[in-house]
Amino acid sequence: MINVVIVDDSGTARMMIRKCIEITAPVEVDVREASSGDEALKVMKEKVPDLLISDLNMPGMDGEKLLKFTKASLKLNEVPVIIISSAGNPKRKEELLSFGAETVLQKPITPPVLGEAINDLITNGVLNV
Amino acid sequence: MINLKEMEPLIFDALSDAFENMAFMEVNRTENVLTEAELAKYICSSLTFNATFEGVILLYLTYDLLAQIAEDLYSLDASEITEQVEHDILGEINNTFVGEYLSKIVPENETFTMGLPEVKKNDFSQDDDGKIILHYLVEEWQIRVELIETVQKN
Numbered sequence: 170m171i172n173v174v175i176v177d178d179s180g181t182a183r184m185m186i187r188k189c190i191e192i193t194a195p196v197e198v199d200v201r202e203a204s205s206g207d208e209a210l211k212v213m214k215e216k217v218p219d220l221l222i223s224d225l226n227m228p229g230m231d232g233e234k235l236l237k238f239t240k241a242s243l244k245l246n247e248v249p250v251i252i253i254s255s256a257g258n259p260k261r262k263e264e265l266l267s268f269g270a271e272t273v274l275q276k277p278i279t280p281p282v283l284g285e286a287i288n289d290l291i292t293n294g295v296l297n298v
Numbered sequence: 299m300i301n302l303k304e305m306e307p308l309i310f311d312a313l314s315d316a317f318e319n320m321a322f323m324e325v326n327r328t329e330n331v332l333t334e335a336e337l338a339k340y341i342c343s344s345l346t347f348n349a350t351f352e353g354v355i356l357l358y359l360t361y362d363l364l365a366q367i368a369e370d371l372y373s374l375d376a377s378e379i380t381e382q383v384e385h386d387i388l389g390e391i392n393n394t395f396v397g398e399y400l401s402k403i404v405p406e407n408e409t410f411t412m413g414l415p416e417v418k419k420n421d422f423s424q425d426d427d428g429k430i431i432l433h434y435l436v437e438e439w440q441i442r443v444e445l446i447e448t449v450q451k452n
Contacts, residue, residue, distance in 0.1 A: 178414075181386030185372060226393065228414055255397025261409045275401075276394045277320040 170197045171298055172216065176209040176223040176235065177253075186222060186253070186278060193284025195291065196298045206230025210238060213245055220287070220296055225254035225265075233268065240269035249295045251286055253278055271295055302430050305403075309432060309443060312399035316391055317436050321367045326435045332358075332442055340442070341384070343392035346413035349400045352449035356418075357392045358442040364388055366439075389415035 173190060177183045183202045190198050201218070203209035207230045209223065221239060225232035232252050239245045249271040254261070257275030265273045272286045290296035314325040332340075340358040347353060364384040368374045374383065392415045400410045430445040 179386040179389060181372065181383050182390055185390075188372070226412055226414060255393045256400065256410060256412060257397060258401050258404055258409060259406045264409070276390070276397060277316070279319070 170199055171219040171296065172199045172201075173220045173222060174201050174203060174209055174212055174218040176203045176206065176221070176227070176232070178204050178224065178227045180204070182224065186283070189278055189280045189283040190222075190287070192280045194287055206232065206235035206238070209235055210245075213239070213248065217245060218248055219298075220251065220290070221248050222251045222253065222283075225252050225256065233265065236265065236268050236270055249290055251283075251290075305430060305445065306432060308402045309399060309430075309445065310434070312395055312402060313434060313443065315398045316395040320391060320394060321371050323367070323436050328433050328435045328440060330440060331433060332440060337442070341388060342418040343388045343415045344418055345392050345396050345415045346448075347396060347400055347410060348412075349404045349410035351447050354444075354446045354448060355392070355396050355399070356442075356444040356446075357388070357395060358444075359388055359391070359436075360439055360441075363436060363439040363441070367391075385417045388417060 171194065175183050175186050177186065187200050190200065201212050203212045205227060213221065223232040223235050236250050236252060239248055239250060250269065251272045251274060252265050252270045253274050253276060255276045262273045271290060274282060274286060287296065291298055310325070310327065317323045317325050337358065340360055342356050342358045344354055344356045347355070361384060364387050365379050367387055368379045368383055396412055404410045428446060432443045434441050434443065
């Protein structure tokens, strides 16, 4: 089983990501949701997840700040992070990867796209199942 | 000043990418212009951006189209399609559309920023000055796109 935290300010977007994971994940998935970066940090500190999937563009603590907090935290820094972004230009993607994101996916997210990203993390030993 | 001839194909491509990838829906150009009475039935998502120029993109859709997308894309029953769900879907589509559009106009070695989508109902400005207004068909549903340049960069 993998323990995943999904972060997006849109409840509908979280539902879509959850469905994509449930369809494509090769193992059983336990999903927890957060509607902001601040809430995600609280949720992750309660129980450290195996994977964090976060939207980039959110009010309050956005995906970039959440990524930086996660990677700077002694407790959370080994959690692999997938960032989902509408702003898909290569420079921005490079920046997010340099901040520690394992993968940056451009919207819209579909089951094959998210499934491939998760499978790559498993194959590369970043995500242990 | 925005050059319509240069921008329209990029807007069309970005809109097509967004709707085809998110909802498997085809986008076509139309010459038909929405009247004020027709536009009153629409809901709009407004999104600011800072790229090669600062601007706002407004995307106008009908609730019928949003409900169809909710049903097709999210497999929701009619009872599950609340106004909030429709607003979220509209915001997601506009976010994806503007992201696709800016990716086409911003050089690869530069970045751009986008605001958060805001939903507007019944407070549409009829002032057409300084706007590019475009009409498209998503399957059989007509939609409207407005592109407004707020700050011109040198």
